[in-house]
Amino acid sequence: MPRGHPGSLGRVTLRLYDTATRAVREFAPLVAGKVGLYLCGATVQAPPHIGHIRSGVSFDVLVRWLTVSGYQVTFCRNVTDIDDKILCAAEEEGSPWWAVAERNQRAFTRAYDVLGCLPPDVEPRATGHVPEMIDLMRKLIESGHAYPAGGDVYFDVSSYPSYGSLSGQRLEHMRAADDTEGTDAKRDPRDFALWKGQKPGEPFWETPWGPGRPGWHLECSAMATKYLGETFDIHGGGRDLVFPHHENELAESCAALAANTGPRDPAGGICGFARYWLHNGMVRLGGEKMSKSLGNSLLVDAIVTEVRPAELRYYLGQAHYRSDLDYSPGALTEAAAAYRRVEGFVTRAAEAADAEAAARATPTTEAQGGLPAAFAAALDDDLGVPQALAVVHDAVTEGNSALAAGDRAGAAKHAESVRAMMAVLGLDPLAAPWASVAGSGLHEVVDALVGVALGQRQAARARKDYAAADAIRDELRAAGVMIEDTPDGPRWELAR
Numbered sequence: 346m347p348r349g350h351p352g353s354l355g356r357v358t359l360r361l362y363d364t365a366t367r368a369v370r371e372f373a374p375l376v377a378g379k380v381g382l383y384l385c386g387a388t389v390q391a392p393p394h395i396g397h398i399r400s401g402v403s404f405d406v407l408v409r410w411l412t413v414s415g416y417q418v419t420f421c422r423n424v425t426d427i428d429d430k431i432l433c434a435a436e437e438e439g440s441p442w443w444a445v446a447e448r449n450q451r452a453f454t455r456a457y458d459v460l461g462c463l464p465p466d467v468e469p470r471a472t473g474h475v476p477e478m479i480d481l482m483r484k485l486i487e488s489g490h491a492y493p494a495g496g497d498v499y500f501d502v503s504s505y506p507s508y509g510s511l512s513g514q515r516l517e518h519m520r521a522a523d524d525t526e527g528t529d530a531k532r533d534p535r536d537f538a539l540w541k542g543q544k545p546g547e548p549f550w551e552t553p554w555g556p557g558r559p560g561w562h563l564e565c566s567a568m569a570t571k572y573l574g575e576t577f578d579i580h581g582g583g584r585d586l587v588f589p590h591h592e593n594e595l596a597e598s599c600a601a602l603a604a605n606t607g608p609r610d611p612a613g614g615i616c617g618f619a620r621y622w623l624h625n626g627m628v629r630l631g632g633e634k635m636s637k638s639l640g641n642s643l644l645v646d647a648i649v650t651e652v653r654p655a656e657l658r659y660y661l662g663q664a665h666y667r668s669d670l671d672y673s674p675g676a677l678t679e680a681a682a683a684y685r686r687v688e689g690f691v692t693r694a695a696e697a698a699d700a701e702a703a704a705r706a707t708p709t710t711e712a713q714g715g716l717p718a719a720f721a722a723a724l725d726d727d728l729g730v731p732q733a734l735a736v737v738h739d740a741v742t743e744g745n746s747a748l749a750a751g752d753r754a755g756a757a758k759h760a761e762s763v764r765a766m767m768a769v770l771g772l773d774p775l776a777a778p779w780a781s782v783a784g785s786g787l788h789e790v791v792d793a794l795v796g797v798a799l800g801q802r803q804a805a806r807a808r809k810d811y812a813a814a815d816a817i818r819d820e821l822r823a824a825g826v827m828i829e830d831t832p833d834g835p836r837w838e839l840a841r
């Protein structure tokens with residue numbers, strides 16, 4: 346993908362919706378030209394369904410847009426590899442907890458990769474950061490924000506006046522934290538667990554307050570701070586994480602920060618830690634949040650056998666990241682058709698541009714050229730992907746008209762622009778990973794073989810033997826090759 350475009354830093358007026366302030370705010374990084382981004386990644390108790398992977402795609406578009414806009418992005422996406430749900434899954438299937446975590450982490454990595462999500466700069470695992478968590482707990486206990494009780498360690502929500510600010514709740518209206526079984530040891534039912542005391546048969550790590558395992562919220566605070574600093578730019582995740590996960594992350598991180606150094610955020614965020622909070626919408630099924638039992642047929646591994654991965658990515662990425670997506674097979678098919686329309690155009694334009702050069706040259710793997718202003722403006726407006734895609738489809742319409750009129754240069758210009766835009770969305774059809782067949786040599790072999798068959802079909806038609814001509818077309822179709830007759834002669838593509 347292009348690494349920045351000319352004048353980009355001067356142009357950038359990126360605005361993002363910040364959950365913490367409930368407003369669209371102009372994005373100003375903590376350090377000029379750099380962005381630190383933390384995304385809550387997978388809790389690896391099961392392989393991902395499309396509801397799990399949507400945030401990966403949404404934030405991949407953000408990373409790409411920040412990069413194209415000239416920022417140097419440090420992207421940290423964690424793996425929660427110790428959790429009640431993982432222990433339950435391990436118990437159910439009779440495997441060690443770490444084997445369940447490893448296997449599902451691989452499934453997540455496979456899903457991110459197959460959907461073309463750029464790998465994060467660092468992918469920390471919770472179990473590798475227990476010393477950092479102990480350090481954070483020590484700060485919170487020493488400053489009176491946390492207390493050990495009954496083998497657990499709790500955060501004292503009454504010690505932190507801003508508790509509830511992220512999710513817009515007042516402490517007196519909050520329900521009890523249900524993250525531990527017995528709440529007897531808590532001073533207040535709303536206090537949440539930083540650390541859970543050891544239970545028989547469960548994994549544990551030693552701490553000054555006794556053996557146990559980390560709570561989810563503490564993990565992310567420790568990892569975000571370690572890799573991005575006590576204050577960093579953007580924290581992301583699904584909207585279902587705002588409360589309690591992100592509220593608690595924010596409280597414990599800011600309380601520790603205040604204890605350490607006093608409140609400080611030069612750019613005026615609410616207290617430090619993350620300066621912008623971004624949350625993607627949910628994927629729903631029948632109007633409900635997709636759950637494990639509902640979503641088994643919608644595992645990423647399963648869906649990419651039904652539609653091509655690029656088509657699934659288009660489906661997950663096409664809506665605005667903050668809106669909910671109601672899954673239906675029809676909506677997926679529609680998205681796939683929209684992607685194919687773009688792909689069909691750039692493929693035909695590339696063929697028309699210079700068939701000879703295409704045959705002898707190394708395939709182009711990266712789109713070049715500038716981005717239309719309307720496309721950039723759409724993405725700068727809180728990542729307005731639907732508006733950006735409207736610009737793409739307008740360019741495809743104009744490009745198709747140019748092709749129909751025999752204007753190959755005009756078509757090539759539109760194709761270049763379409764590819765540059767699609768690259769920002771991680772979907773340039775002629776770039777890796779979507780166009781990998783083109784570089785394998787196999788495409789050329791199939792093209793030559795189909796050419797032989799089409800020659801025979803042409804000869805059959807010339808002698809008016811239409812039955813033979815149709816039989817050749819049907820045999821190609823049975824072999825998975827679809828023929829389309831165009832004014833420039835027959836074209837082929839693989840059936841899907």
Ligand SMILES: [Zn+2]
Binds near residue numbers: 384386565590
């Ligand atoms: Zn998290």
